[in-house]
Amino acid sequence: MLLSGFKLEIFKSHCDSQAKGVHCFAHLNDDISEALPYLNTVLGASVYITEPPSLMLQVHGKLITLESRKIAVNALKDRAEAEKIVAWLQREINDAWRSRHEIEPSTEALGKPVLLEVLKRLPRTNCRQCGEATCMVFASRVVEGSLDQEDCPPIDPQARIELKEYLSRFRFEY
Numbered sequence: 267m268l269l270s271g272f273k274l275e276i277f278k279s280h281c282d283s284q285a286k287g288v289h290c291f292a293h294l295n296d297d298i299s300e301a302l303p304y305l306n307t308v309l310g311a312s313v314y315i316t317e318p319p320s321l322m323l324q325v326h327g328k329l330i331t332l333e334s335r336k337i338a339v340n341a342l343k344d345r346a347e348a349e350k351i352v353a354w355l356q357r358e359i360n361d362a363w364r365s366r367h368e369i370e371p372s373t374e375a376l377g378k379p380v381l382l383e384v385l386k387r388l389p390r391t392n393c394r395q396c397g398e399a400t401c402m403v404f405a406s407r408v409v410e411g412s413l414d415q416e417d418c419p420p421i422d423p424q425a426r427i428e429l430k431e432y433l434s435r436f437r438f439e440y
Contacts, residue, residue: 267363272294305332312377319333339351396413
């Protein structure tokens with residue numbers, strides 16, 4: 267086991283006093299920098315920085331940054347969600363480290379979905395059934411990870427499958 271534990275720091279946004287959600291820092295008991303290239307291979311970061319080592323992921327509309335001794339997560343509902351995500355990351359870190367002899371480490375970022383690639387798979391009717399003003403706004407929410415193909419009621423079944431397959435290259439579940 268590489269990461270033995272962490273201490274959570276939960277805080278409200280300093281920029282938006284009206285924000286309902288919280289953010290967190292998980293202060294890590296151990297240095298995970300050696301595991302980051304393996305974790306990147308497993309999870310596919312949207313950004314990978316080699317010096318100092320860090321990676322960024324987007325999961326369900328949350329931006330997650332992993333550094334050698336700290337994890338930052340934004341847009342959380344509450345402490346329980348923070349604990350769930352950081353515990354999932356601890357498992358992923360330890361699993362990647364345990365399996366490092368079977369994983370090709372990578373410092374290349376996977377990237378994120380391209381807005382126009384998402385948009386071209388949508389019906390482009392601006393029907394608002396999804397709750398967004400336009401299909402373009404919906405597509406931007408998909409790119410940021412807060413929506414997916416299931417949130418578009420009128421999408422054609424084949425386009426739904428194609429969008430799901432396209433997004434699967436950039437997403438994973440915690």
